[in-house]
Amino acid sequence: MAVLTGLTFGGKTWTPKFAQSIDEHKCIGCGRCFKICGHDVLLLRAMNEEGEFVDDEDDDEIEKKVMTVAHPENCIGCGACSRICPKNCYTHVELNN
Ligand code: SF4
Numbered sequence: 481m482a483v484l485t486g487l488t489f490g491g492k493t494w495t496p497k498f499a500q501s502i503d504e505h506k507c508i509g510c511g512r513c514f515k516i517c518g519h520d521v522l523l524l525r526a527m528n529e530e531g532e533f534v535d536d537e538d539d540d541e542i543e544k545k546v547m548t549v550a551h552p553e554n555c556i557g558c559g560a561c562s563r564i565c566p567k568n569c570y571t572h573v574e575l576n577n
Pocket residue numbers: 497498499516517518519521522554555556557558559560561562
């Protein structure tokens with residue numbers, strides 16, 4: 481089994497590292513990763529005191545907001561999100577093909 485690689489415009493190989501998960505305990509919800517990702521992968525979600533996701537943004541129980549990998553299928557594996565994250569929240573994976 482080989483690791484999936486791509487080519488740059490100049491023909492050099494590179495290995496995409498796809499966003500797999502974000503550590504909800506480390507994430508401060510700053511939104512930097514969301515701004516830099518152009519592929520509709522990430523979503524900021526509200527969380528209550530029990531650590532459960534809450535869909536109603538007006539809910540009084542909201543404790544904090546954390547980024548989530550809502551659409552991993554859209555990720556191109558560029559790694560920009562983890563490079564800009566100040567809290568080292570990301571786990572990325574290579575793909576075997
Ligand atoms: S690796 Fe790139 S495409 Fe994937 S979530 Fe991060 S910034 Fe978006």
